[in-house]
Amino acid sequence: MKIRRSNRLVDITRYLLEHPHKLVSLKSFSEQYGAAKSSISEDLSIVKRTMAEFGLGKVDTVPGASGGAFFAPRYSKENAEKVVGELVTLVDDPSRLLPGGYVYLSDLLGRPEILREVGQLIATQYIDADVDVIMTVETKGIPLAQAVAMYLNKPFVIVRNSSHITEGSTVSVNYVSGSSKRIKKMELSRRTLKEGANVVIIDDFLKGGGTMKGMQSLIKEFDAHLVGMNVFAEGQFEGERLVSGCTSLIKVTTEEGPNDYLKAEPGNFLTRVFTEGEN
Amino acid sequence: MKIRRSNRLVDITRYLLEHPHKLVSLKSFSEQYGAAKSSISEDLSIVKRTMAEFGLGKVDTVPGASGGAFFAPRYSKENAEKVVGELVTLVDDPSRLLPGGYVYLSDLLGRPEILREVGQLIATQYIDADVDVIMTVETKGIPLAQAVAMYLNKPFVIVRNSSHITEGSTVSVNYVSGSSKRIKKMELSRRTLKEGANVVIIDDFLKGGGTMKGMQSLIKEFDAHLVGMNVFAEGQFEGERLVSGCTSLIKVTTEEGPNDYLKAEPGNFLTRVFTEGEN
Missing domain, CATH: 3.40.50.2020 (Rossmann fold)
Incomplete structure (x- = not known):
């Protein structure tokens, strides 16, 4: 299966939900799906906006070499x-x-x-x-x-x-x-x-x-x-x-x-x- | 926020993971996101293929008026x-x-x-x-x-x-x-x-x-x-x-x-x- 954005969105969502509060580097997602870091970054923005819109939690991004993103459950x-x-x-x-x-x-x-x-x-x-x-x-x-x-x-x-x-x-x-x-x-x-x-x-x-x-x-x-x-x-x-x-x-x-x-x-x-x- | 396919994929994935083994009707997803049933059906196919590919579980669809889809966790x-x-x-x-x-x-x-x-x-x-x-x-x-x-x-x-x-x-x-x-x-x-x-x-x-x-x-x-x-x-x-x-x-x-x-x-x-x- 070629991993498209749509598949990445499903699996990134699953991963973040199963590992709340855990910082994941863009690099590890990038290697996992064979996608550019810039694409992963856009994926994370989509997940972030969706979670915020439905009042379920925040996706935070931490910049820098050791940075990445994490999901924190938070009810509105x-x-x-x-x-x-x-x-x-x-x-x-x-x-x-x-x-x-x-x-x-x-x-x-x-x-x-x-x-x-x-x-x-x-x-x-x-x-x-x-x-x-x-x-x-x-x-x-x-x-x-x-x-x-x-x-x-x-x-x-x-x-x-x-x-x-x-x-x-x-x-x-x-x-x-x-x-x-x-x-x-x-x-x-x-x-x-x-x-x-x-x-x-x-x-x-x-x-x-x-x-x-x-x-x-x-x-x-x-x-x-x-x-x-x-x-x-x-x-x-x-x-x-x-x-x-x-x-x-x-x-x-x-x-x-x-x-x-x-x-x-x-x-x-x-x-x-x-x-x-x-x- | 206009709910696009990408947002639907994130939220459908979240919903199915949080409600394993629960049959959800296409109609309820359709109403939730203001999308046609045919679009929801395509979304579910994407989730299904992704879960199968990563060895994490199956998404089954049940046809008919009372039908819908459910996710069952299953490790490969x-x-x-x-x-x-x-x-x-x-x-x-x-x-x-x-x-x-x-x-x-x-x-x-x-x-x-x-x-x-x-x-x-x-x-x-x-x-x-x-x-x-x-x-x-x-x-x-x-x-x-x-x-x-x-x-x-x-x-x-x-x-x-x-x-x-x-x-x-x-x-x-x-x-x-x-x-x-x-x-x-x-x-x-x-x-x-x-x-x-x-x-x-x-x-x-x-x-x-x-x-x-x-x-x-x-x-x-x-x-x-x-x-x-x-x-x-x-x-x-x-x-x-x-x-x-x-x-x-x-x-x-x-x-x-x-x-x-x-x-x-x-x-x-x-x-x-x-x-x-x-x-």
Whole structure:
């Protein structure tokens, strides 16, 4: 097959989408397709304009000998509002209420189309941040952390609740579960997090913030830095949370009683990430 | 922006990659871009030829009023051999040996570029199979199950080791851990798996097969069907495994002693999935 512009556009688009945030040199594309750098440059302009037009992300070009181009997923405000609206509709269902004010979300966190949208949404928040690694705690935060990691193209690490033989040596911290007030232990394999790493924490649900605070302690133990915290859903909590500054996609208010009550609404994500007038 | 063919090619490629195995009607593309169906049809031919040429998957068109096109990721034999070779090189490192013949893999299973390749690789095996859901057991199987689910565009469910309040009502089974011979319990939320569902099991590591057999029992309890089983790595095991027919990407042989020994080699995946002469 002779590789024409049309074929190059398809494969360049595929490559950039599969390798977000990775700088690719014009030279490597040029060699791959047997095309002049000037042609590749025009291809990239077309991809850039298309992604911008559809509100999906930016293609940035870095000039110079070691330069090239990379794609960074970034939802427009319009797309972000659409996704948050969908999530609110999906969660706003009293049959999701579980004892203790918890909310059943496992079905949503196992659906690829939702994880893709949520991953791109949260990645938008960190598009210009210096992130080295995504951290989550087992079990239900994992799919979200992985989805965000895919779109930031950074590794994710899983904090475990107890010692597992297949992790090797670990660092552990105690933390107070904000909801149950019980003292628990969480730990992370020593090999997985480097000193000085910039960490984004992702979890499924925020109540008292005890688990979040535990992960913050672990980050300190590893001499790493916290860049930000994000949860899928924020529940109600009486009193002061153990952490502040966490971003939530949706907010859920519940009441157990003769008539179970559950109301979902947008969390603070949209107002935090999109300042007024921005799109 | 006037939407030209070049812009359509970029966005159609993006859409198909983000929605694998999903049939999209020519009509919806036609309306989205304000282009004639005949033009969309030509666009799809270009995408199809490009994906085939680079060994990345097939674009199939379904004729008729309810027809359309879909993209199914499928690695060529050449790409599959390359990925398995990379995995062997990454794992073939004695410092990965852990006590009890276990192998440290958590770093690899947290790297997006590896999960993308492994997801496409395993999805290739089930390209023409009727799969409804991917099943795994917490914790280390989750990233792999999610990666496969993303490329098959099917939901995944997580079997838990003990009861968790946020799962609602569950079905549980006992199983014998093949390595430790201890009896354990695993359970799955009742809401997550439908009767008659076709299930693919994904896990990180196979030794005695006890965990796999436990998941098979769960599938029976839900009156669902097992389509196939796949692990990232197969370890050595003396005696007969509790399950047969599981596919492995790599095989690891280890020996603990004064000089730790670890050898990685390709598992049975390539010979199982690519019959002779096929590419």
